[in-house]
Structures are given as C-alpha cells and as structure tokens.
Amino acid sequence: MMRSALAPLFLLCAACAHPAPAPAPAPIVAPRSANDIFLDGLIGDWEMTGAVMGDPVRYRADGARTLEGAWVEFHMIDAATPPQYEARVFIGADESAQDYVAHWLDGFGAGGARVAALGARTDNQLRLEFPYAQGKFRNLWERRDKDSWTLTIDAENAGGSWSEFAHYSIERR
Numbered sequence: 001m002m003r004s005a006l007a008p009l010f011l012l013c014a015a016c017a018h019p020a021p022a023p024a025p026a027p028i029v030a031p032r033s034a035n036d037i038f039l040d041g042l043i044g045d046w047e048m049t050g051a052v053m054g055d056p057v058r059y060r061a062d063g064a065r066t067l068e069g070a071w072v073e074f075h076m077i078d079a080a081t082p083p084q085y086e087a088r089v090f091i092g093a094d095e096s097a098q099d100y101v102a103h104w105l106d107g108f109g110a111g112g113a114r115v116a117a118l119g120a121r122t123d124n125q126l127r128l129e130f131p132y133a134q135g136k137f138r139n140l141w142e143r144r145d146k147d148s149w150t151l152t153i154d155a156e157n158a159g160g161s162w163s164e165f166a167h168y169s170i171e172r173r
Helices: 002-017 034-040 110-114
Strands: 044-052 055-066 071-078 086-094 099-106 117-122 125-132 135-145 148-156 162-172
Touching: 034 086, 044 148, 055 162, 099 110, 099 125
Parallel strands: none
Antiparallel strands: 044 055, 044 162, 055 071, 071 086, 086 099, 099 117, 117 125, 125 135, 135 148, 148 162
16 A cells, blocks of 8 residues: 555656756747848749750759758759759848859859859849859849749850840749
C-alpha cells in the first residue's frame, strides 16, 4: 500500500528532474521592403521562351530566396538534352543605397562573373546594368502580372549604341 501511495510522488519528482525544454524563441523577421516584395515575384517554377542573338531558346527556370533570404536566386537551364546553357542570377535589394545589386553566373566561367550589376526599379520594371570591359549589358526585368515576366537583354557595341542581345517571355509553370 505504501508503495502505491509513493508512486505518484516518485513520478512527480522524475518529471521535475527532466524539465521539458524551453521553446525556442521566435526568429526575428525584418519587415519586407517593397523592393524585396517585388523580387519575391520571381520565386517559383518558370518556363522561359525567347531568342538569343536571333536563335530561338527555351529554358526551365526556378526562383528561390537564398543566403538567409538576402538574395533571390533565379536558376535557368536550357530545356534541350543535354543543356546548352545554364545560369544563376542573384538579385538583391540594397535598401540603404535604394538600389539593386545582381550577379550573373553561368557556364562561361569566372571571367564573366567579375562584374556586379547595379540597377533601379520603376514600378514593375527593374533595370540592371552590367559594366563588362568588352561592353555593357542591360537587363530589363518586367513583371507583367503575378504569373508572367519578360526579360530583355541589350548589349552595348564599341560605338556606344545598344542592340537587343536576347529577350524572353517568362511564364509560371
């Protein structure tokens, strides 16, 4: 009888000896700026169709937040088998400078990755300029609606004039 009377006391003491872990504090989430919200529109799975130097192309693409949410990584890969082109474009909003920074990395290697683009957004358009030594490239990302974008890439020639290098229609899959 004494044993059964002490059993609840024993269980209570055992529970006190191993307290439940304290809940983890909620992560601090900074409020999203309008520029970050704009970039969030690139998150998801996409189909890209268009032309590069006049030749038709089709890519699969996906966009995701990366590096603790500081960047949107837009990964595009040729739909051909085997793929002929692959790139990862990292775009981030620099709120202190009120502009955007982008890095375009692709299979052409480190030489083309030496340059970061700077840009600005007006309404639903983001214009980025990559000042490559052999000539500048401009990217114009335009959000048409929640499920579609366009990307136009212009190249500067030696004389300083611009011509279209590539254009894409980007549709959510």
